[in-house]
Amino acid sequence: MALKIYNTLTRKKQIFKPISKEQVTMYNCGPTVYWYQHIGNLKAYIFADLLRRTLEFEGYKVKQVINVTDVGHLTSDADEGEDKMEKAAKKEGKTAQEIAKYYFSLFLQDLAKLNIELPNIWCKATEHISEQIELIKRLEKNGFTYRTSDGIYYDTSKFKNYGKLARLNIEGLEAGKRIDMREKRNPTDFALWKFSSSQEGKRQQEWDSPWGVGFPGWHIECSAMSMKYLGETIDIHTGGADHIPIHHTNEIAQSEAATGKKFVNYWMHEEFLTFKGEKVSKSKGGLFTISELEEKGFSPLVYRYFLLNGSYRKQIDFSLDILENIKNSYTRLKNICQNLVDDGQINEKYLKEFKKAMEDDLNTPKALAVLWELVRDEKAKGKYQTVKKMDEVFGLKLLEKEILEIPEEVNKLAEQRAEAKKQKNYKLADELREKVNKLGFLINDTKEGYEIKKQ
Ligand code: AMP
C-alpha cells in the first residue's frame, strides 16, 4: 500500500514520492491578517493539518511552512485597489503592524481550539522584503520583467506554459481582453513590485528598492519564502481552490523563471466551504468565526468533525442545522471512546482498513466509517489503542477526558440547592435545580453530596 494524493497539476491521483526519504517539504499558503478568519478560511488549515498528520502516520518527517500575508494583498486580484492591511489600519485607527499582530493572535487561538498543530516555521511577508527584492532582481536579469508607471510587472508571455496549473485558455484571455489592461502587456501579467505613488495617500508600510519606494506584489512572498525555507523544488504546496488560476499560477511562473527548476511536485487544493450554496470569502462576509460557533454551543472540534465527514476536494455546504446533527454524532462517538478499556493491543484489521482509506487521497468519510465500525464491533479487540492511532490523524481528541469547567453561577446555585434541601425546603430546591438545568448543567445527588454534569 502507498499514499496516493490528487495532484492539481496532473489532475490525477498519484502515488506520493518525496524528493528525499528523510523529510517531506510542505508549504501551505497562509492567512491575510487584516480581519477575523471565518470557518471557511480555517478549512484550509484543517486540511493542511490533516495532510501533515497523514504523512506522519505514513512514517514521514515533515517540514512545514505557513506564510502570513501582512502586506501587498490588494482588494482586487488584478493588482488594483487598496492594500487590505492599510485599509484595515485606516478603518480601525491602528498601525498596519498592530492590525497584523492582533488578527494573527486570534488566528493562533482558533488553530489551538481546532487542535491544529503549529508548522515548523511561520514566515511573515514584511520580514522577508529583501528576499523578495532579490528574487525580483533574478527575474529582471532573466528578462521576465518590465516597468510601468505604477510598478514592476511580470511578462507572462515570456514564460512557456504559463497557466498550466489552471489550464488557462491564454488565447481566449488575449482575444477577450475584458480586463482593464492599463499599461500591462498581457491580461495575465501581474505586479512584482508596486510603487507607493500608485496608491492614494501616504502608505504606512513601504520600502526602498532598486526600482523605487514601494511594496511587494502579493504573489512574490510565497515564491521567495518557500525557496528560502524549503529549497528551490519542494514536495507539496497547498491552498484553497481559489488560488489555482492566479496566485499559484503566478507563484509557478515566478519561481520557475528564476531557478529554471520545477517549483512544486504536488499541488493540493481544498474546495470551498459554501453557505447556502454560495461561495463565501472574507471580503463578502457571511460565514461564522469559531468564537461565534462556540457562542452557539458548538465546540470547535465539532466543526473539525463536520469537515472530516466530507472530502477535502468537494465543496461542502454549511448550516447550523447540519452542525447540530454532527454535534450529536460527535458527542456519541466521544462518549463511546471515553468508555473504552485499554487492553494494550492494536486491532490490525481495522487499522489496515483505516490506512487504506487515508491512503486513498485522504478519504476521511471512509476512514471515519471504519472507526465507527470498530467501536461498534462487540467482538473486536484492541479498540482503545487503535482509536488512539486513528485519532492521531483525525485530531478529534476522542480519548481525551473533558475537563468540565463549571461556571461560578452554577456552583452557587448548586450550593444554595444543597442548603435548601438541608432546610427541607424542597420547593426552593427544585426551583434551583431547574435554574441549573436551564444553564445547561445537571445536578446528581450522590452519597457524598452532589455532582454537577454537563447536559
Ligand atoms: P485569506 O486569508 O483570505 O488569504 O485566505 C486564507 C485561505 O483560506 C486561502 O487558502 C483561501 O483559499 C482559503 N479560503 C477562503 N475562503 C474559503 C472558503 N469559503 N472555503 C475554504 N477555503 C477558503
Ligand code: ZN
Ligand atoms: Zn501563497
